Amino acid sequence: MSDVKLGVNLDHIATLRQARMISNPDPIEAARVALTSGADMIVMHIRGDRRHMQEEDLERMRKEVRCFIHLEMAANDEMRNIALKHKPDSVCIVPEKPGELTTEGGLNLKDKSMVKEVEKTIKALSDKGIEVSLFLDPNADDIRTGYKIGADTVELCTKAYSESWGKKNQAKELERLWIASYLVKELNMNLHSGHGLDYYNVRPVAQIEGMECLNIGFSIISRAVFVGLKTAVSQMKEIIG
Numbered sequence: 080m081s082d083v084k085l086g087v088n089l090d091h092i093a094t095l096r097q098a099r100m101i102s103n104p105d106p107i108e109a110a111r112v113a114l115t116s117g118a119d120m121i122v123m124h125i126r127g128d129r130r131h132m133q134e135e136d137l138e139r140m141r142k143e144v145r146c147f148i149h150l151e152m153a154a155n156d157e158m159r160n161i162a163l164k165h166k167p168d169s170v171c172i173v174p175e176k177p178g179e180l181t182t183e184g185g186l187n188l189k190d191k192s193m194v195k196e197v198e199k200t201i202k203a204l205s206d207k208g209i210e211v212s213l214f215l216d217p218n219a220d221d222i223r224t225g226y227k228i229g230a231d232t233v234e235l236c237t238k239a240y241s242e243s244w245g246k247k248n249q250a251k252e253l254e255r256l257w258i259a260s261y262l263v264k265e266l267n268m269n270l271h272s273g274h275g276l277d278y279y280n281v282r283p284v285a286q287i288e289g290m291e292c293l294n295i296g297f298s299i300i301s302r303a304v305f306v307g308l309k310t311a312v313s314q315m316k317e318i319i320g
């Protein structure tokens with residue numbers, strides 16, 4: 080059995096549904112399939128523009144499926160209120176830029192106003208027993224700031240690593256993840272990773288010492304188009320095991 084948990088991000092099930100603004104494919108049904116195929120938790124990102132997951136999806140997921148729910152969201156009043164109302168088990172705070180295709184990197188914790196919002200969010204959610212994770216690039220300063228402001232978990236952004244796959248800087252990007260991981264564990268925080276991980280590049284990240292959870296969406300849903308969600312999730316789970 081694998082020690083590394085698999086969080087399956089179902090945003091793109093909702094993307095497909097939103098293309099027609101009807102009720103199918105239903106992320107709730109997808110969650111049930113994912114959970115019986117090896118997913119340890121369900122990940123959903125409610126964006127400001129609601130391009131995929133809606134608040135109602137989180138509400139239904141909480142009421143209709145018995146599972147660990149991990150919500151990705153920006154640090155602002157609207158999202159804090161949604162999280163406090165529906166109580167996901169954990170939240171990952173991510174940066175959000177209008178118009179971006181997907182999250183473009185970790186939080187910029189050099190920005191004082193961002194740190195203030197993130198700290199406020201950590202406090203509000205932690206007070207209600209919600210675990211809080213910060214999506215951070217693998218750099219020591221941000222990780223130390225995240226620790227100081229009370230995050231439980233760091234989710235290391237694997238975007239640069241994923242994009243380096245097959246290129247000259249691949250080993251260097253993997254090394255950056257390893258070094259950042261040592262620091263996260265030294266600070267006694269939980270260690271997660273995600274973004275751009277697929278069936279080819281995921282194993283070296285799963286093998287980083289202390290890695291507890293990988294959050295993966297796009298590659299799983301893309302493969303599911305051809306092989307079905309059950310097979311796509313179980314294959315990923317097997318690789319990270």
Ligand code: PXP
Nearest residue numbers: 182214273274275294295296297
């Ligand atoms: N982790 C975080 C914080 C994310 O924002 C995303 C993208 O929504 C993922 C993981 C999953 O990335 P991907 O869809 O590329 O697997």
